[in-house]
Amino acid sequence: MPLLEIKNLRVAFDTSVGEFIAVQGIDLSVDEREVLAIVGESGSGKSVSMLAVMGLLPDTATVTADSMTFNGRDLLTMTVEQRRKIIGRDIAMIFQEPIASLNPCFTVGFQIEEVLRVHMGMDRAQRRARAIELLQQVGIPEPEQRLSTFPHQMSGGQCQRVMIAIAIACNPKLLIADEPTTALDVTIQKQILDLLMRLQAEHGMGLIMITHNMGVVAETADRVVVQYKGRKMEEADVLSLFESPKSNYTKALLSALPDNATGDRLPTVSDFILDAPDGAPA
Template sequence: MPLLEIRNLTVEFTTAAGPFRAVDGVDATVDQGDVLAIVGESGSGKSVSMLAMMGLLPWTATITADRMSFDGRDLRNLGARERRKVIGRDMAMIFQEPMSSLNPCFTVGFQIKEALRQHLDLSRAERHTRALELLDLVGIPDPETRLKAFPHQLSGGMSQRVMIAMALSCNPRLLIADEPTTALDVTIQAQILDLLSDLQRDTGMALILITHDMGVVAETAQRVQVQYAGQKVEEQPVRSLFQSPHHPYTAALLSALPERATERRLPTIPGVVPGQFDRPQGCLFSPRCAFADDTCRKVDPPVQGEDMGFARCHYPIATPAKEATS
């Protein structure tokens, strides 16, 4: 049984201009110890789909799903009290902006110990000891002093490490890292990614990595789920995806990587991800796709089989013959 299973997840927001569908029929499956990367441009519904699963969206969001279960427990029918027993303990999230996610009014120590107080039956002394262990685990020097610091007294990389420590405080079975290296310099990015990989390997927890950086995906993930305009358009093991993408959007993302550029000018994808008022008929990628025809522009694309990476496309890119027979 999968640790996390999501089927046909849809999220609609009520706005003054009318409903807006941010997530459209997304599926996801994560096993214990799995590392899944969710990639795509901003506006692809990556973060919203995970926040919906955790019950962290505002009241303006309407969430529907055929199935949304964690460790066999149906998340759709959980009450607020029961959900709080799962979120933060068995399932935790590292949010995108550590400087805005940490409460500026409380010390780092208070915020870490609060998570421990809510979910674990520990004494005050045990919570203090555990907080020190967590800061040491994520590589923060002089943890005793850092526990007394306020968030504004920490650097961006240090704040991100505190967020990771809070997320790991109760030994979660599933960790969701939402753009964990955003706004960090390259050296700190590498340190944070190495830290997450080491922790995942040492604890055996499942990891969902939300990112738009394909380099991060190549170094960290086992499987890759590509999203576009709220839909899942492809899913493959990381090596297979980089060798033979089947959806034109995935191929365009990979061709835009600097290390893959064959010309002096870096390839780009024309246009932008459709929003509330410019959502096209048929395939949502058709206005930007070099291979689109009238069928693509009028008819919703089917989801292909596993051999084609579950590509949501009328004309998926076939695997080259030399790779298919090797």
């Protein structure tokens, strides 16, 4: 049984000019200890799909699916209270912008300890000890002193490490990483990716990596789902995807990589005739 399984996911938003369909007909699954990459350009519905799983979309969104199960439990029929017990404990998410995701009014220590208080019921001493341990795991120097630091006093890379510490605090079964290296320099990107892969292996988590970077896909994923304009274009193991992509859109993404350039300029997605599924915008 997959750890997470979604069938025929649809997400639509009510707008002033009518309904906007952001995600249509998405099927995906991830197993324990598996790394699934969801790849596509901005606006392809990658983040929206996972925010639907987390229950973090606004009230203007309508989420439907034939099924959406986590560890055998139906997420669609859960009450808000039942889902809150899972989100942050069994399913955790690392968001795109760590500095924006951390609360600037509270210290790093408070924000890590709050997760442990809500989901693990630890007392103050236990929470402090666990917070120090987590900061050590994610490579923050002088973790005991860092507990009293505010997010604005840390670099982007350090804030991302704090977000990872919060996400793994309760040893989740599934970790969703939404563009975890966005806005970080190349050296820090590599460190963050290495950290995520090490933690995933050590804790045996399922990991969903949302990205537009095919290099990240090649380096981290076991299996890949390619999305375009809210639709799934292709799904394959990572080696098959790179060696023999089936979708024209996937071929466009791979051809736009600098290493694959054959002319004076890089090709763009618009250079390809895309094979959008029926009902998807061209």
